Amino acid sequence: MRKDLTDHFLRTLKPPTTGRIEVNDISCRNLQLRLTAGGVATWSLRYSFRGKIKRVKLGSYPNVTLKQARKKADEQRGKIDEGQDPAVVARLAKQAKLNEALDRRTFGYLAERYLREHSKRHNRASSYAENERNLEKHLLPYWGTQPFADIKRPVVIERLEEIIGAGHHSAANRVHALVSKIFSFAIEVGLMESHPIAGLKKRGKEHTKDRVLSDDELRLFWVHIVQSPVSPTTGLALRLALLTGMRSSEVAGLRRDELHDLDDKAAAGLVLPPGRVKTKQQLALPLPSLLLDTVNEALALVPDGSTFVFPSSVDGSSIEGHALGTAMRRFGDALTDGDGPGAKSWRKEYPTPHDLRRTLCTRLGMLGCADSLIERIANHTPQSVNRKHYNMHRYDAEKRQALEAWARELQAIVSGKKAASNVVRIGRAG
Numbered sequence: 001m002r003k004d005l006t007d008h009f010l011r012t013l014k015p016p017t018t019g020r021i022e023v024n025d026i027s028c029r030n031l032q033l034r035l036t037a038g039g040v041a042t043w044s045l046r047y048s049f050r051g052k053i054k055r056v057k058l059g060s061y062p063n064v065t066l067k068q069a070r071k072k073a074d075e076q077r078g079k080i081d082e083g084q085d086p087a088v089v090a091r092l093a094k095q096a097k098l099n100e101a102l103d104r105r106t107f108g109y110l111a112e113r114y115l116r117e118h119s120k121r122h123n124r125a126s127s128y129a130e131n132e133r134n135l136e137k138h139l140l141p142y143w144g145t146q147p148f149a150d151i152k153r154p155v156v157i158e159r160l161e162e163i164i165g166a167g168h169h170s171a172a173n174r175v176h177a178l179v180s181k182i183f184s185f186a187i188e189v190g191l192m193e194s195h196p197i198a199g200l201k202k203r204g205k206e207h208t209k210d211r212v213l214s215d216d217e218l219r220l221f222w223v224h225i226v227q228s229p230v231s232p233t234t235g236l237a238l239r240l241a242l243l244t245g246m247r248s249s250e251v252a253g254l255r256r257d258e259l260h261d262l263d264d265k266a267a268a269g270l271v272l273p274p275g276r277v278k279t280k281q282q283l284a285l286p287l288p289s290l291l292l293d294t295v296n297e298a299l300a301l302v303p304d305g306s307t308f309v310f311p312s313s314v315d316g317s318s319i320e321g322h323a324l325g326t327a328m329r330r331f332g333d334a335l336t337d338g339d340g341p342g343a344k345s346w347r348k349e350y351p352t353p354h355d356l357r358r359t360l361c362t363r364l365g366m367l368g369c370a371d372s373l374i375e376r377i378a379n380h381t382p383q384s385v386n387r388k389h390y391n392m393h394r395y396d397a398e399k400r401q402a403l404e405a406w407a408r409e410l411q412a413i414v415s416g417k418k419a420a421s422n423v424v425r426i427g428r429a430g
Contacts, residue, residue: 015035033061148191173206236297245361289407
């Protein structure tokens with residue numbers, strides 16, 4: 001939303017029922033106010049620095065008034081003109097403040113060593129980033145300057161209960177796991193002799209996720225996901241995620257050299273090497289009909305010389321996996337009841353890219369596809385000794401039949417011509 005902001009408008013602005021809204025100030029270039037469903041309003045400045053789009057926070061409203069926010073935005077643009085990156089300046093200032101009180105006895109020191117000596121070396125990049133976020137959001141502001149020896153079991157439980165009290169049960173469990181790993185690391189490197197939360201059960205109550213898109217939601221998604229506020233490139237990546245069940249990072253990072261035989265409809269497919277796959281095992285999928293059309297539509301948007309099927313508009317690298325989740329949220333935020341019968345249920349519980357993967361698996365089961373074949377398409381970690389070490393058959397023909405059946409089903413849903421029964425029996429994979 002673009003608006004010439006006024007104090008009256010800000011005082012009367014209502015929080016959204018779900019998600020968040022973003023209001024851009026016409027009178028101050030790139031100044032933006034974010035308002036969440038919880039009523040939290042934050043000023044920020046969006047800017048471009050060395051080809052990358054970034055954001056720096058300017059404070060919360062009404063603590064920072066409109067006039068003050070505009071002044072801060074002008075000051076930050078001045079820094080940019082001088083060659084400074086405001087986000088880097090803010091991060092360094094925050095780190096410097098922490099370093100003033102940081103010594104080898106503090107939890108902040110221990111956490112920094114854990115990130116540097118363990119998480120960065122042994123975790124996936126996404127897991128390392130999640131650890132860093134959870135530390136910065138949930139732990140360092142509370143324990144950063146405290147001696148880690150003073151962080152006993154009751155202290156940890158209190159922090160976890162505060163997170164749960166804010167309604168974030170899953171986040172509490174992720175933080176619990178991170179704290180446990182940090183203390184285990186401390187014992188390993190000789191900084192501690194005992195583990196303060198050994199045996200502590202998870203305190204957050206998590207529900208098994210079972211979100212599967214309905215026919216109305218699928219129709220809404222397919223038609224509108226390639227339109228504003230989602231870019232066509234990201235929208236097509238999300239379409240491919242629904243058609244193949246690939247994970248967000250696998251779709252987002254898809255390379256041209258991972259595609260083959262695109263000029264032959266009977267042989268077209270993709271092959272991801274083990275290093276690009278969560279399970280560390282090669283993923284091979286055929287690209288029948290609608291899948292091939294989606295890939296070709298994405299390739300038509302790719303600049304010459306690009307390595308990636310879904311390149312970033314900022315620096316030419318691939319879009320990030322988390323961009324798909326962000327796009328799904330923005331899509332939901334933009335929906336209104338007038339967008340059709342699927343809008344209300346979508347807004348009630350926003351689906352995620354992983355729900356697209358679950359939808360594919362569920363729909364394949366409804367079409368009569370054997371569980372063992374669905375597991376191969378989804379590239380789940382093999383459990384049987386035979387599948388792990390002996391049966392190297394890729395089941396390309398069976399996968400093609402299953403994905404073609406799903407493509408036909410989806411096209412029927414989108415066109416409103418879904419048959420009353422469209423079950424096909426697809427052979428069992430070993």
